[in-house]
């Protein structure tokens with residue numbers, strides 16, 4: 001230690017830091033406790049010094065004490081969350097780091113630094129209480145007649161003409177008849193939730209609960225309580241709360257954006273997948289649940305694993321059935337089809353009579369990047385059907401970002417019109433698919449020639465994945 005820095009200085013500093021600090025000797029008797037720690041735990045410093053830690057905290061079991069554990073193992077414990085009641089009955093939640101004090105390998109004591117997180121705990125419990133109330137039923141989760149988690153979509157509602165997506169749909173239909181967990185990968189708005197609901201609705205669990213939870217929508221401390229339930233939190237006086245695993249018992253639980261689930265929770269999820277056993281947060285009892293898990297990620301699972309976002313062991317458990325939904329710009333044949341579908345849908349909803357989109361609009365639709373995929377297309381059409389005049393959706397009825405895209409990327413490439421005039425979206429004679437396929441075939445052919453039949457290079461030039469290219473080369477016999 002620096003000659004200026006005496007033990008008195010250190011003690012002085014310990015009195016003014018905002019964390020609680022306790023030091024015990026090698027037997028577990030308290031030898032130091034700062035003011036914050038005493039205030040937090042409702043203990044009287046002079047009464048407690050010299051007493052064993054289990055005497056100071058009568059409700060603390062010996063095996064639960066981090067200080068005693070560190071004395072026994074000589075190994076530090078970092079950031080361990082603890083919830084306990086003081087002798088005055090106050091509920092406290094802390095995050096502790098506990099370190100052994102060693103002298104030549106010989107244990108002389110242990111020091112524990114505790115941060116008070118009670119206010120955050122209170123807030124999160126209040127949030128859980130409110131959520132239970134909003135979803136109907138009492139805080140145990142019973143009687144949830146009004147809960148919003150319902151699966152409404154079926155396989156017929158998934159519109160596609162794309163052969164790869166149709167193959168994915170066929171695999172999903174088969175998977176629906178099994179109990180195997182399913183992993184779905186697709187960019188935002190490609191229809192992951194749609195597919196999940198369809199699987200649930202054609203499984204034998206269709207009349208049982210369907211619950212969807214987005215793992216990215218909640219902070220991790222809340223997510224654990226939501227998924228696994230909690231016991232007598234005590235912060236808000238609420239009773240035990242079932243988690244979604246218990247609420248989805250005998251049904252399906254959809255875990256969206258699984259890549260945002262913290263690693264420790266993924267380990268707990270793996271346990272449920274392996275043996276169907278859950279334990280509520282703060283509970284010692286275990287419950288058996290029968291839940292079919294469908295998980296989704298909007299980033300490539302391989303990338304997610306590489307970046308440590310999805311645990312490898314969990315991935316191996318989930319990937320028996322992996323459904324990859326192609327993005328909309330890779331399934332151009334679906335664009336006219338979905339355009340018609342959404343125009344019909346919003347005509348019905350809004351009592352309008354649109355018959356289609358103009359030629360220019362369809363050209364834009366076919367060439368646009370559709371970062372938001374089908375959801376973006378649906379919103380564009382919904383907006384136009386709401387506000388456009390006449391019976392055809394025109395260029396001016398589209399949002400500015402699409403119009404700008406057209407001016408920047410498409411307008412100057414136009415050589416010939418796609419069809420005569422307004423594209424009918426109703427009727428049988430519509431052969432835009434053919435036109436699109438011809439154009440696509442020509443583009444691929446040219447890039448393939450220019451790249452001397454090198455697949456990687458061709459895929460790069462065209463800006464499409466290798467797999468997609470290989471599939472298309474086969475499709476067009478190139």
Ligand SMILES: Nc1ncnc2c1ncn2[C@@H]1O[C@H](COP(=O)(O)OP(=O)(O)OP(=O)(O)O)[C@@H](O)[C@H]1O
Pocket residue numbers: 157158159160186187188189190191192193194195256298374375378
């Ligand atoms: N093939 C399709 N046929 C009909 N409607 C579709 C199709 N794909 C998506 N939709 C519609 O697009 C919207 C988005 O679909 P969904 O919510 O399933 O996407 P998602 O992949 O879960 O997106 P996110 O990753 O953003 O959650 C929904 O309103 C859905 O009805």
Ligand SMILES: [Mg+2]
Pocket residue numbers: 192193256
């Ligand atoms: Mg979704």
